[in-house]
Amino acid sequence: MNNRSIAAQDFLCAVTINAMIPLANERTLQAAFYILRGRKANQTLQDVHLYHLYPYYRMFPRFSKEDWEKIVSTLLQEELIVQLPAVTPTSKPSFSITEKGIDQAEQWKSAFQLDRWNEPFTESGLAEKIELFWQRLHLLVQTVSQLLSGDLGFFPVVSDKKIQQWVKNQLASHTAREQWQKRLGEELHTLWSPLPEDVQKLLIGQLSGATQVGKTLGQLAAQQKESAFYLQLPFRYGLAMSILQLQEDPVRLPLLSHLVVQTEKWDTRLTESAARTYTLVQRGMSIEQIADARKIKKSTVEDHLAEIALRCPEWDCSAYLEPTLSALIIQTSEQLQTSRLRLIKDHLGEAVSYLQIRLALARRQGERWT
Amino acid sequence: MNRILLEKLQLHFGHASFRPGQREIIERLLSGQNVLAILATGGGKSVTYQLPALLLPGITVVVSPLISLMIDQVQQLRTRRRIPAAYVNSSQDPAESREILRELGNGVYKLLYISPEKLQQPYIQSVLKRIGVSLVAIDEAHCISQWGHDFRTDYLRLPDAIKHLGNPPVLAVTATATEDVRKEISQLLQIAQENVMSQPLNRENIALDLVRVSDEGERREQVLQLMDELKGPGIVYCSTRNAVEVLVASYQLQGSKRVHGYHGGMESMERMLIQSQFLLGELDVIVATNAFGMGIDKPDIQYVIHYQLPSSMEAYAQEIGRIGRNGQPGYAVLFYVEDDWQIHQHMVEKEYPTQLQVMQFFQAFKTAASANKDAWGPTEMTEEMVQMLTFYAEQTGLDQEVAAASDSGAEHVQRIWQETEKRKRLKKQKLYEMLRYVEDVNDCLRKKLNRYFGEEQVAFTLHCCSCCGLDRQAYQGDRTNTTNKKDENSWDLRQALEKLLPKK
Numbered sequence: 006m007n008n009r010s011i012a013a014q015d016f017l018c019a020v021t022i023n024a025m026i027p028l029a030n031e032r033t034l035q036a037a038f039y040i041l042r043g044r045k046a047n048q049t050l051q052d053v054h055l056y057h058l059y060p061y062y063r064m065f066p067r068f069s070k071e072d073w074e075k076i077v078s079t080l081l082q083e084e085l086i087v088q089l090p091a092v093t094p095t096s097k098p099s100f101s102i103t104e105k106g107i108d109q110a111e112q113w114k115s116a117f118q119l120d121r122w123n124e125p126f127t128e129s130g131l132a133e134k135i136e137l138f139w140q141r142l143h144l145l146v147q148t149v150s151q152l153l154s155g156d157l158g159f160f161p162v163v164s165d166k167k168i169q170q171w172v173k174n175q176l177a178s179h180t181a182r183e184q185w186q187k188r189l190g191e192e193l194h195t196l197w198s199p200l201p202e203d204v205q206k207l208l209i210g211q212l213s214g215a216t217q218v219g220k221t222l223g224q225l226a227a228q229q230k231e232s233a234f235y236l237q238l239p240f241r242y243g244l245a246m247s248i249l250q251l252q253e254d255p256v257r258l259p260l261l262s263h264l265v266v267q268t269e270k271w272d273t274r275l276t277e278s279a280a281r282t283y284t285l286v287q288r289g290m291s292i293e294q295i296a297d298a299r300k301i302k303k304s305t306v307e308d309h310l311a312e313i314a315l316r317c318p319e320w321d322c323s324a325y326l327e328p329t330l331s332a333l334i335i336q337t338s339e340q341l342q343t344s345r346l347r348l349i350k351d352h353l354g355e356a357v358s359y360l361q362i363r364l365a366l367a368r369r370q371g372e373r374w375t
Numbered sequence: 376m377n378r379i380l381l382e383k384l385q386l387h388f389g390h391a392s393f394r395p396g397q398r399e400i401i402e403r404l405l406s407g408q409n410v411l412a413i414l415a416t417g418g419g420k421s422v423t424y425q426l427p428a429l430l431l432p433g434i435t436v437v438v439s440p441l442i443s444l445m446i447d448q449v450q451q452l453r454t455r456r457r458i459p460a461a462y463v464n465s466s467q468d469p470a471e472s473r474e475i476l477r478e479l480g481n482g483v484y485k486l487l488y489i490s491p492e493k494l495q496q497p498y499i500q501s502v503l504k505r506i507g508v509s510l511v512a513i514d515e516a517h518c519i520s521q522w523g524h525d526f527r528t529d530y531l532r533l534p535d536a537i538k539h540l541g542n543p544p545v546l547a548v549t550a551t552a553t554e555d556v557r558k559e560i561s562q563l564l565q566i567a568q569e570n571v572m573s574q575p576l577n578r579e580n581i582a583l584d585l586v587r588v589s590d591e592g593e594r595r596e597q598v599l600q601l602m603d604e605l606k607g608p609g610i611v612y613c614s615t616r617n618a619v620e621v622l623v624a625s626y627q628l629q630g631s632k633r634v635h636g637y638h639g640g641m642e643s644m645e646r647m648l649i650q651s652q653f654l655l656g657e658l659d660v661i662v663a664t665n666a667f668g669m670g671i672d673k674p675d676i677q678y679v680i681h682y683q684l685p686s687s688m689e690a691y692a693q694e695i696g697r698i699g700r701n702g703q704p705g706y707a708v709l710f711y712v713e714d715d716w717q718i719h720q721h722m723v724e725k726e727y728p729t730q731l732q733v734m735q736f737f738q739a740f741k742t743a744a745s746a747n748k749d750a751w752g753p754t755e756m757t758e759e760m761v762q763m764l765t766f767y768a769e770q771t772g773l774d775q776e777v778a779a780a781s782d783s784g785a786e787h788v789q790r791i792w793q794e795t796e797k798r799k800r801l802k803k804q805k806l807y808e809m810l811r812y813v814e815d816v817n818d819c820l821r822k823k824l825n826r827y828f829g830e831e832q833v834a835f836t837l838h839c840c841s842c843c844g845l846d847r848q849a850y851q852g853d854r855t856n857t858t859n860k861k862d863e864n865s866w867d868l869r870q871a872l873e874k875l876l877p878k879k
């Protein structure tokens with residue numbers, strides 16, 4: 006193993022254990038894997054919210070099971086974490102972080118500047134926005150660069166049809182094309198000049214145009230003798246900062262702010278499927294009716310309700326959860342110092358359903374960050 | 376006529392003269408005959424239908440199975456050659472296709488690229504029939520042959536579609552085809568014997584080498600060394616994604632060239648970047664699965680290394696055919712270890728259904744679930760397998776009604792399974808032919824390769840093959856260190872942006 010792969014392994018361990026700390030004693034070992042990979046399942050999305058793991062969500066979308074297992078076995082071997090068996094036959098096994106683990110996590114955190122790179126990730130949905138933003142920007146820069154050189158016979162670097170159509174629409178009129186050609190470089194300069202130099206290099210190095218072919222993140226990593234996993238952090242940081250800046254002050258960058266305008270037809274606080282359910286909920290349909298109408302499982306509708314409770318503070322969920330019961334659930338959760346549904350349910354007994362516990366917890370979480 | 380042809384050639388394609396065979400093909404098409412053209416990759420096949428398209432009234436339809444190729448060609452036609460062209464395929468959203476069909480109806484285009492399954496659609500056929508199709512060109516025509524290495528079920532429906540278009544002249548184009556395949560194409564598309572035209576298949580400027588090694592370790596060592604020594608740019612073909620990744624990783628530990636992997640498991644943006652870098656000479660070597668190369672036009676590729684045994688002689692000929700399209704001497708070397716064939720054997724087994732899977736297919740088909748992709752979940756069948764089974768089901772006369780009337784469908788299941796088994800045997804036969812090529816060590820490789828495609832040519836430029844004797848050193852370059860220059864120390868954001876987006 007060469008130095009680079011040792012450093013890569015250290016870095017992955019650093020990220021993993023820091024993502025694991027809030028999940029210890031409450032979730033399985035795999036929960037952190039799903040978060041880092043960016044699984045779109047409800048359990049994962051809720052974990053991200055409950056434990057404030059926004060920076061870690063979709064940090065490594067191409068993380069493989071083998072990579073993951075290697076990391077977990079290293080963490081176990083070094084006694085940074087220990088496995089905890091399931092308490093009851095129906096509950097799931099968990100894990101805890103050793104004191105050595107906590108120390109090591111702190112050391113790594115500063116060695117890899119995790120706090121610095123994670124700083125912009127304070128809201129949900131930023132991880133998904135980043136990917137869309139990058140694809141649009143990448144193709145837009147390539148197309149404008151080719152327009153400027155007067156040569157339109159090129160391979161579009163993004164093959165996604167929706168992105169291609171979006172860029173086409175942006176450049177549809179003659180005036181729009183003129184504007185983009187005249188001002189894109191200037192706006193990018195304004196947008197990126199506040200960023201650290203190494204982040205600027207990462208962003209520009211990956212872009213393609215008439216005069217350069219972009220490098221992949223892996224190639225840039227090889228050049229800098231870094232691991233590609235590590236470079237993912239400053240790269241995401243640069244994109245997140247760009248998006249936040251554009252959302253905050255769209256007037257200053259009139260062209261680039263088009264990249265962050267929402268154009269989807271559904272309520273973007275929710276996943277598309279949950280948004281559909283929400284429309285039916287607002288029409289007063291019951292869980293059974295919705296499951297029937299949408300040909301999905303009842304449990305899926307319940308997942309959606311939890312998502313809606315979390316992200317849509319205006320929704321009145323008293324039809325499913327009376328305020329007094331909600332208060333009781335929250336009280337129990339605080340008393341037991343846990344967000345584990347099973348433990349709360351065991352304590353409260355048959356009188357409450359899992360759905361009610363989930364709604365109550367989601368509501369509490371939703372209130373914290375709105 | 377001659378003068379007009381040459382003028383158009385000069386005006387739109389920038390060539391002063393035709394390449395061998397091109398003029399004869401075009402003249403026969405213009406006189407209304409069907410033609411089968413066997414043209415070496417890079418032998419200028421697109422001119423043979425793009426030029427007639429300009430001279431004929433109405434529209435020329437080009438059938439192609441490769442979406443990326445379609446997009447690329449249409450873009451080139453529009454921007455470089457100023458020929459109005461469009462494409463219709465499954466990657467478009469319906470609104471986009473509708474818009475193109477509307478423009479098509481107004482006679483905006485001279486060429487339409489279309490995927491075979493889209494050409495089956497009655498609505499598209501009726502639009503085309505109304506404006507009048509003067510020529511149908513079928514790219515990768517060997518896909519129509521059940522004897523071919525790359526048979527596609529939707530190609531077999533093309534003769535019907537052509538009939539619906541009013542039987543315009545047909546040009547079938549392929550790079551590689553054995554005698555059997557030529558016969559089958561000609562018969563299906565009604566091409567007369569004298570209208571089968573082929574450029575000589577023999578590539579005189581490519582030297583053929585064959586290396587048998589005893590184990591994987593020895594193979595890797597030799598290939599890694601060659602990648603360093605041979606004069607690039609070059610391609611190394613591996614049979615699996617895993618082999619690609621392992622080879623690239625081991626090369627990067629000590630190699631000095633700019634090397635990158637390429638396979639279907641990579642993100643599409645990454646694949647595009649790597650491909651463009653290779654085309655522009657920013658990479659020296661691509662290590663790839665057979666996913667790389669289709670539709671790529673890079674004339675200066677100097678060598679192709681086959682890290683493992685290819686799956687067929689056709690695939691092999693196609694892959695080494697990418698060497699030296701600029702006419703410069705090039706080098707093809709095939710490495711193999713005795714049990715290489717097992718990988719392919721395994722892949723073939725996975726590609727075709729078991730009898731149980733055919734039964735499961737029948738049950739799903741019966742309940743009309745075939746339209747719903749989720750219904751196939753538990754059977755672990757790939758989409759390709761379902762497509763193949765649906766095709767053979769139709770071929771054996773099975774439809775929903777017949778299926779519903781039959782309980783277990785034992786008879787149909789048997790017949791469908793026999794058909795797929797036949798295909799499977801054929802694939803194994805192809806593999807066996809490939810194996811014969813590497814195992815028979817006493818014969819000239821060029822002779823064996825060309826003879827497989829029914830040709831007796833043996834001429835060569837620099838070297839013939841490892842059997843007749845060749846000097847590898849002739850293909851080696853100076854081992855200059857081409858790794859990336861040091862990053863410039865001073866970074867200037869404005870400068871970097873202006874390089875990419877120069878001020879107008």
Ligand SMILES: [Zn+2]
Pocket residue numbers: 819820821822839840841842843844
């Ligand atoms: Zn020879």
